[in-house]
Amino acid sequence: xxxxxxxxxxxxxxxxxxxxxxxxxxxCRENLDELESHLRDSIANLQHRGLSADEAFLIxxxxxxxxAALNREFGKINAPNVWMDRALWMLVGVQAFxxxxxxxxxxxxxxxxxxxxxxxxxxxTPGPVYAGLLIAGTNLLGYACAxxxxxxxxxxxxxxxxxxxxQLSTNPRRISITMGIFVVMVLVPRVAQMxxxxxxxxxxALSGPQGHVIMGMTYGMAAAWxxxxxxxxxxxxxxxxxxxxxxxxx
Amino acid sequence: MLAKELVAASTIPLVLSVLTxxxxxxxxxxxxxxxxxxxxxxxxxGMLYPVLHWxxxxxxxxxxxxxxETGRKRKYxxxxxxxxxxxxxxxxxxxxxxxxxxxxxxLPAPRLT
Numbered sequence: 033x034x035x036x037x038x039x040x041x042x043x044x045x046x047x048x049x050x051x052x053x054x055x056x057x058x059x060c061r062e063n064l065d066e067l068e069s070h071l072r073d074s075i076a077n078l079q080h081r082g083l084s085a086d087e088a089f090l091i092x093x094x095x096x097x098x099x100a101a102l103n104r105e106f107g108k109i110n111a112p113n114v115w116m117d118r119a120l121w122m123l124v125g126v127q128a129f130x131x132x133x134x135x136x137x138x139x140x141x142x143x144x145x146x147x148x149x150x151x152x153x154x155x156x157t158p159g160p161v162y163a164g165l166l167i168a169g170t171n172l173l174g175y176a177c178a179x180x181x182x183x184x185x186x187x188x189x190x191x192x193x194x195x196x197x198x199q200l201s202t203n204p205r206r207i208s209i210t211m212g213i214f215v216v217m218v219l220v221p222r223v224a225q226m227x228x229x230x231x232x233x234x235x236x237a238l239s240g241p242q243g244h245v246i247m248g249m250t251y252g253m254a255a256a257w258x259x260x261x262x263x264x265x266x267x268x269x270x271x272x273x274x275x276x277x278x279x280x281x282x
Numbered sequence: 283m284l285a286k287e288l289v290a291a292s293t294i295p296l297v298l299s300v301l302t303x304x305x306x307x308x309x310x311x312x313x314x315x316x317x318x319x320x321x322x323x324x325x326x327x328g329m330l331y332p333v334l335h336w337x338x339x340x341x342x343x344x345x346x347x348x349x350x351e352t353g354r355k356r357k358y359x360x361x362x363x364x365x366x367x368x369x370x371x372x373x374x375x376x377x378x379x380x381x382x383x384x385x386x387x388x389l390p391a392p393r394l395t
Contacts, residue, residue, distance in 0.1 A: 066308065066331055066357050073309035074327070076352075097328035105332040109339070 040086040046071060049093055051202045056099070057117035058107035060281035071096055112282035120271040125182075127218050127264060132178035134221035137171070200276070207276045215265055222261045226254040284323055293325070293333050294342075295372040298365055301343060305360035307350075308334060334359060342368050 050068050053059055059067075071092050078088035096102070107114050185193075200206050233250045274280055284292075300306065300314050308330055315323050337343045342365035350356045361369075384390070 063331065063335075065355070067328060069307075069354060069356050070309045070327065070331070072354065073307075073356075077313075095327050097326040101326060102328045105329050109332045109335050 040084075040089075042075070042085045042089060045086070045089050046075075049089075053099055053102060054279070055198065055201055056103040056107075057113050057275060058103045058110050060110060060113060061279035062281050063106055063110070064279070067096065067102075110282055116271055116282075117275055120268065120275055123264060123268045123271065127214075127268065129178055129182060131218055131221055132181050133174055134225050136174040136177040137225060139174075204277055207272070211269055211272060215269070218265055219261060222257060226257055229254060289323065289325065292323070292376075293330070294337065295369065295376060296323070297330075297334065297337065297359075298342065298361065298369040298372065301359060301361040301365070302369070305358045307356040307358050311359070337365075340364075 046068060049071065050064055053067065054064055074092035074095060075085070075088045078091055079085065083091070097105075200210060229250055233246055296315055297311060300311050303314075306314070309327075312325055312327050312330060315325070334343065334345075338345055338359070341362055343359045344362050345357050345359045347355050347357050
């Protein structure tokens, strides 16, 4: 009788098993190496006793323990890695939120007279109280929009994110590309926001000592922002590299 | 089959004791314990490794990656000086429990060698 089953590829099965375990921050590269070595010894022994490759693989993997159990036990000895993983996601979260906030603020600010805030600033509103309310309102709206978008992505698209992360974590090239896109996405809105801020102050055409103070503050804030963004991005990239590429043991 | 708690408590003395026979790697350690216990001590195999790493951090054992006879790399563990000392303490404690239970059950006292 002809077999309809696809031939079993032992190395591929082992690689898949390893990749699956490697998703967790609890296991570093050396742990995975050692477990793989164990699995191969176990499979060889079972095959020696007359089992086929796929039978041996299934039994050896089962004896090694479930992903959940291994993650839990290795997590205890690799606690720093687990916490660094949490820190990484916090950083990503902060920056995703900043990114969205930047986008919505940019929409509200506009670049010139179109934006609501610019209208307020250019005295198209009846008075300072209205201008203040308008600014507060648009800022809060920006926060609300950013939060709602983040909420929507996390509640509705989490499956897509998980699938994507799984593909990502086994492909170093894809990780590098994602990191690159991440840097651009975080930096561009920040720089744009900074730039509109500067234009805005310039449009006001303030001169004299007060004008200089306001210009100085704007540039100073812009510089601090840039340094802060660079520091956050660098830290995120370092943690991401450690998490997905080098998988260093703590 | 041993109770889960007893398996957990006996892992370290078992590892230390097997390593007095000479250096060894994880899979062979598990096989040795299975063989000596007649299959009654059954570890979830992957769970041994976090214990080994903890023991290494506590400097009870030392490890080294080396190529095995099959050409694959394996991590070999051996007993350290602290490990030998820890084993002496462990042995004393396990024998105390054993002796006490043996007396209560009117069994012959264990040999203390």
